Amino acid sequence: xxxxxxxxxAAAELKAVQSADAPPHPLVEFWxxxxxxxxxVGGLVVISLICLIAVFADVIAPHPxxxxxxxxxxxxxxxxxxxxxxxxxxxxDIGRDILSRLMHGARLSLSVGIIVVTLSLSAGIxxxxxxxxxxxxxxxxxxxxxxxxxxxxxxxxxxxxxxVLGPSLTNAxxxxxxxxxxxxxxxxxxAVINELSKDYVTASKVSGAxxxxxxxxxxxxxxAAPLIVQATLGFSTAILDAAALGFLxxxxxxxxxxxxxxLSNALQFIQSAWWVVTFPGLAILITVLAxxxxxxxxxxxxxxxxKR
Amino acid sequence: xxxxxxTRVSLVIPTFIGVTLLTFALIRLVxxxxxELLVGERGIDPARHAMLRAEMGLDKPLLVQYxxxxxxxxxxxxxxxxxxxxxxxxxxxxxxxxxxxxxxxxIIIAILLGLPAGILAATRRGxxxxxxxxxxxxxxxxxxxxxxxxxLILLFSVKLGWxxxxxxxxxxxxxxxxxxxxxxxxxxxGEPGALxxxxxxxxLPSLVLATIPLAVIARMTRSAMLExxxxxxxxxxxxxxxxxxxxxxxxxxxxxxxxxxxxxxxQVGVLLTGAILTETIFAWxxxxxxxxxxxxxxxxPTLQGGVLLVACTVIFVSLLVDILYGVINPRISRTR
Numbered sequence: 001x002x003x004x005x006x007x008x009x010a011a012a013e014l015k016a017v018q019s020a021d022a023p024p025h026p027l028v029e030f031w032x033x034x035x036x037x038x039x040x041v042g043g044l045v046v047i048s049l050i051c052l053i054a055v056f057a058d059v060i061a062p063h064p065x066x067x068x069x070x071x072x073x074x075x076x077x078x079x080x081x082x083x084x085x086x087x088x089x090x091x092x093d094i095g096r097d098i099l100s101r102l103m104h105g106a107r108l109s110l111s112v113g114i115i116v117v118t119l120s121l122s123a124g125i126x127x128x129x130x131x132x133x134x135x136x137x138x139x140x141x142x143x144x145x146x147x148x149x150x151x152x153x154x155x156x157x158x159x160x161x162x163x164v165l166g167p168s169l170t171n172a173x174x175x176x177x178x179x180x181x182x183x184x185x186x187x188x189x190x191a192v193i194n195e196l197s198k199d200y201v202t203a204s205k206v207s208g209a210x211x212x213x214x215x216x217x218x219x220x221x222x223x224a225a226p227l228i229v230q231a232t233l234g235f236s237t238a239i240l241d242a243a244a245l246g247f248l249x250x251x252x253x254x255x256x257x258x259x260x261x262x263l264s265n266a267l268q269f270i271q272s273a274w275w276v277v278t279f280p281g282l283a284i285l286i287t288v289l290a291x292x293x294x295x296x297x298x299x300x301x302x303x304x305x306x307k308r
Numbered sequence: 309x310x311x312x313x314x315t316r317v318s319l320v321i322p323t324f325i326g327v328t329l330l331t332f333a334l335i336r337l338v339x340x341x342x343x344e345l346l347v348g349e350r351g352i353d354p355a356r357h358a359m360l361r362a363e364m365g366l367d368k369p370l371l372v373q374y375x376x377x378x379x380x381x382x383x384x385x386x387x388x389x390x391x392x393x394x395x396x397x398x399x400x401x402x403x404x405x406x407x408x409x410x411x412x413x414x415i416i417i418a419i420l421l422g423l424p425a426g427i428l429a430a431t432r433r434g435x436x437x438x439x440x441x442x443x444x445x446x447x448x449x450x451x452x453x454x455x456x457x458x459x460l461i462l463l464f465s466v467k468l469g470w471x472x473x474x475x476x477x478x479x480x481x482x483x484x485x486x487x488x489x490x491x492x493x494x495x496x497x498g499e500p501g502a503l504x505x506x507x508x509x510x511x512l513p514s515l516v517l518a519t520i521p522l523a524v525i526a527r528m529t530r531s532a533m534l535e536x537x538x539x540x541x542x543x544x545x546x547x548x549x550x551x552x553x554x555x556x557x558x559x560x561x562x563x564x565x566x567x568x569x570x571x572x573x574x575q576v577g578v579l580l581t582g583a584i585l586t587e588t589i590f591a592w593x594x595x596x597x598x599x600x601x602x603x604x605x606x607x608x609p610t611l612q613g614g615v616l617l618v619a620c621t622v623i624f625v626s627l628l629v630d631i632l633y634g635v636i637n638p639r640i641s642r643t644r
Contacts, residue, residue: 147322155581163603164338267458267589270466281459285455289450292449292450
């Protein structure tokens with residue numbers, strides 16, 4: 001009698017206990033850690049804004065990026081003396097609207113980030129998985145090659161690659177993707193080696209999983225956290241390096257409205273037109289800072305050591 | 309200790325060979341014929357072309373060519389610039405002191421500012437000072453330094469007129485290059501005002517070059533200090549009644565410095581990368597600007613030799629840091 005009445009009660013209790021202790025969905029848990037970091041949330045907001053600007057650049061830019069307004073060379077921004085709201089951030093030396101060029105430049109910088117990170121991340125994951133799984137000669141070969149790449153300062157290696165391929169935005173992206181590759185290979189390899197010693201991998205092996213399945217489905221998802229962080233920080237490196245190459249005349253070529261390229265001949269206006277010199281760099285700084293903030297926030301939220 | 313140094317040195321050799329393979333491949337990967345690249349854009353008649361080909365060994369198998377290349381490199385023959393016709397090594401050696409001078413000043417600034425900033429931020433964790441230091445250093449870390457250089461020129465040279473815009477010393481002075489280091493040479497020259505002029509030319513470029521290492525050092529020092537400050541021996545030191553200053557600056561700092569020293573060693577590559585941009589903007593006659601000019605003039609022998617020399621510098625300095633690290637921290641040299 002007693003037992004019968006207790007059963008539903010016990011079940012309810014059990015349910016209550018379960019619902020209290022049930023872990024939240026991983027994404028919810030992640031978001032709870034992430035949103036505490038105000039800097040990271042700010043970075044995310046800024047990046048979303050830049051993405052919107054990049055996507056809708058054609059619609060929101062007040063002028064075409066390469067149109068020459070021959071009646072207004074070096075017009076100052078609207079708040080400065082001699083400026084007008086027609087060109088909010090002023091015009092450059094051949095009468096192009098700087099704000100419109102910056103908006104279209106956002107498109108280029110974000111594509112640079114996306115393409116470079118995709119290229120280097122995928123190549124890095126493949127090489128890292130191979131190095132981690134097949135120890136011995138293969139691993140030594142890959143890791144030695146990586147060491148050699150690391151012996152050269154990153155920008156210098158990129159310059160060498162561009163010097164071989166010829167200066168253009170595409171080649172600059174390829175160069176930057178190659179230069180940042182070592183970080184992804186090292187990270188993936190370290191994470192893979194760390195995972196391989198765990199029981200679930202052995203279990204999967206014993207139950208007959210093939211090598212490819214073991215690599216891609218069993219182990220790789222568990223190596224994702226550091227790679228996500230590195231990929232986010234990789235956006236900022238890619239944007240900075242591509243802009244530096246553009247500045248040196250080795251990246252995007254004029255009249256492309258790439259932020260670094262816009263600065264490449266700006267030094268001559270340093271006395272006469274400060275707005276030509278300041279805004280493109282500010283755009284680079286804000287974008288890179290936003291990605292770095294986001295990356296730091298992701299690291300804190302994804303790092304199990306820092307949790308609780 | 310001797311064994312430790314020997315292992316470290318032996319590990320460097322494959323990297324060196326790899327880098328020579330890379331620079332060897334460089335001149336062969338460039339589209340176009342190597343001879344035409346070497347003579348520049350002037351053109352050459354076919355008979356002379358064939359003769360040069362044989363003379364340079366370009367008709368031999370690749371492996372033999374590589375052997376010849378390595379042999380020449382080991383004897384210090386890195387080819388000649390197609391623009392100035394001078395040996396690449398000589399040009400590098402005349403320009404390198406300028407880069408070392410700039411880089412040394414930058415790293416000194418970075419350490420002098422970054423280390424105390426990181427320590428103070430760690431001891432004031434969560435306070436306004438900590439947030440400021442972290443915010444500023446993240447901004448510095450995200451800075452496109454070529455733009456930062458332009459901003460500083462805009463403020464200090466154009467608006468305030470405090471510092472000159474380019475070069476190493478005012479054209480009013482002619483300083484005998486004894487050491488290649490302008491600070492020392494201008495001092496030795498004894499001319500009144502020469503040293504002052506050299507210093508004023510050095511300030512802005514070294515500040516620009518110091519920015520990223522400064523940010524990295526400050527962040528690293530802070531996190532290393534935070535880790536050490538939470539350790540038991542620090543609590544013991546506090547419990548003994550030592551002053552907070554002594555605990556932080558003597559007890560904690562010594563252990564926190566270990567990762568910081570590694571990070572400082574890693575900044576050599578960062579400095580050389582930064583030097584390429586900084587020297588280009590400030591017209592600083594160093595190795596970085598030389599390489600960019602070489603790319604612009606399609607002077608491939610200079611680029612080839614220059615890249616090899618820069619890579620060797622990086623390898624050598626990292627080796628030195630590795631060994632020094634073993635000296636500072638005996639736990640490392642004993643375990644390997």
